[in-house]
Amino acid sequence: MRDQDCLFCKIIAGEIPSTKVYEDEWVYAFRDINPQAPVHVLVVPKEHICCTDAVDGSNSQYVAKCFEAVAKIAKAEGLENGYRVINNCGADGGQTVMHLHFHILGGVKLGEKMI
Ligand code: AMP
Ligand code: ZN
Numbered sequence: 053m054r055d056q057d058c059l060f061c062k063i064i065a066g067e068i069p070s071t072k073v074y075e076d077e078w079v080y081a082f083r084d085i086n087p088q089a090p091v092h093v094l095v096v097p098k099e100h101i102c103c104t105d106a107v108d109g110s111n112s113q114y115v116a117k118c119f120e121a122v123a124k125i126a127k128a129e130g131l132e133n134g135y136r137v138i139n140n141c142g143a144d145g146g147q148t149v150m151h152l153h154f155h156i157l158g159g160v161k162l163g164e165k166m167i
Pocket of ligand 1: 059070083084085086087094140146149150
């Protein structure tokens with residue numbers, strides 16, 4: 053189910069352009085418009101789930117499918133030395149788009165500190 057006002061639902065529907073890197077029945081992935089690393093991909097479920105806080109037994113399969121996609125995308129992007137997956141949740145977590153998404157950051161040796 054989509055949310056009519058959601059930016060990422062509009063991207064998934066093709067109503068707002070994006071640079072697609074991967075898509076299947078469950079997941080859509082595209083390049084972040086403001087990359088924080090040489091590779092910065094956003095992996096989003098095709099179901100509108102607002103955030104990690106809303107994940108439960110009814111929708112967690114989307115999360116599993118997102119992580120299956122992460123592994124495929126990392127291989128396709130040549131991130132054989134590793135990468136970081138980040139999820140921001142809610143205001144204190146720094147989430148700005150309220151549609152669950154996972155950032156894949158890589159292509160460079162990232163700092164050891166998480167924040
Ligand atoms: P977050 O702060 O975790 O909610 O991440 C939202 C991310 O979406 C940010 O890294 C933005 O740069 C990215 N973003 C916002 N609008 C777009 C867009 N139209 N296409 C691609 N990425 C976007
Ligand atoms: Zn959405």
